[in-house]
Amino acid sequence: MDFGPYLMLAMLEGAVLASVLALMASGLSLVFGVMRVVNVAHGEFYMLGAVLAWVVSTGLGGSPVVGFAAALVVAPLAVGLLAAAADATILKRLDHDPERVIVATIGLLYIVQQATLMGYGPEARPVTAPFNSRIALPWIEWGEGGPSLYYPWGLSITSYKLFVIAAAATLVAALRLFMARTRTGLIMRATQLDGDMATAFGIPVARVHAGVFGAGAALAALAGVLVVPIQQAHYLMGGEALLLSFIVVIIGGLGSLAGTVVAAILIGMSDGVISVFFSPTLAKILATLLVALVLVFRPQGLFGARDR
């Protein structure tokens, strides 16, 4: 296979990672954008989504389509409610003070991780994809009779991976429209700009915060459900995902949804391409240093406003 098809394959794999990241990081960004707190337990909500997807789909039995569809509904809902409850019982009492929230969410992280280990066990478990046909991809070749299409061996993607990309794109677009166009979105943005004023106008700020925290966690759980058919569910899977979505959110500019998406594509693609063509460890070192340097010279991120 030539360089071209390899690159395309690497970029497709990168696109899958990018879409999962975009979804997860949107949740983190939403919570930060509205509540100004960093949720360190975000990775664990992602992990919970994946684990619940396994629980629901094996619990139901039957066809993989039904199990997966049920997981897509149940897991985000359950995780969202759990997170909203955590906000209402714990974070609210901390007045959403940034430093204390970090410690409290580290505590939450430990609790969720350990509870999962005890309930679910240390094994990594797969979920069958609802559909998983292999789609061969064509590549253009310049032969003697001008350009022609051919199908190089190995250049393919599964229908499920395409579905993940489409689903994530739709969900992120929907989230953006929701924030920009609906009354609830308006209320969220109002709470973000001036909590006291919002309270004065009769907006139940505490409930909005619990809702936002729950919604952010639900987005992470959704990303987790989408990822299990590709990558198995494991109780330690939250850590790396958290680190990556941190990077995405910061590079994109805190609280900016558009920036988050662009950064997710950037990080996902470069990870895909670099780890195919170079030593994965060296690639990661360079990528991390690059991220750090971007931030040093542009602390507000790519799309962030200067005064954040």
Add this chain to the structure above:
Amino acid sequence: MSRRDWMLHLGLVALLLALHFVLPAYHHGNMARIMVLAVYAMGYNLAFGYSGLLSLGHAMFFAAGMYGTGLASLHLGWSAAPAWGLGLVCGAALALAVGALALRTAGVAFMIVTLMFSQAFYLAILYFGDLTHGDEGFVLPAATRQVAGLALGGEGIRYLVAWGLFSVCLIGSLWLVRHRFGRVLIAIRENAERAQLLGYDIRARKLVALVLSGTMSAAAGGAYGVLFGYAGASFAAVQYSIFPLLYVLLGGAGTMIGPFLGTLFMFYLIDIGTGITQAYMLLAGVALVLLTLFAPQGIAGELRRRIWSRLP
């Protein structure tokens, strides 16, 4: 400095020395470990508690000390004292380089930049596996773990060395924060703009604070390597950047004895938790949440708030 301050801190130092003679073997070993980790936490507190620099990358300073010391003793056969000195230099140089770049940012960006540099450092340890033995780590040769013919691995010596390091760092940083320099740091933490208006070069001061903090963390890392005879990549992982933050926040940020109390508390919480149940992380998690809810200033911070308002 008031007499009460001196009495408290010298009292703690004396108490720890007295414990050397009475503690049973198991707790004796634990205490040595706690004192070394507390030095790390005190170093962290200098940046976080006193200068307001929330770093998530201190594991790289700890590991720089540990690997600077460890590699010199493994590959060059240096004995403990000069190897530890090299570890200190490594930590200070790294803190200077990282600080010069990272201090261009503030707040959450600073957190992430330090986290990224630290992650790159961790990956570099794995990448240069030929030299560092990667994930597995390596045991420091026993022949090098000596000072003036005394084996540092021995129980008694280990405790006394850890105690010595702890005492020097405790009294040294107490002097530092009570000194003009420390008071300016606190002023910067409380109100950077006003401090700047008063004519202080904020960035230079923060850089000095970060270098001191990194050096102290490296001192702890190097001492850990020499006293317990092992260096491994896990000491450079994110987890080890979070530990000092937890120790400091639990004990009380911006207090002198806070980091020690936090380390002691966390260590024994996990130690006792492991004895009772497999789920010690669950206990640690619950304890963290409860402490943030009911003792937001940490243990020493609560003491200061309720009982003793002049606690340094």
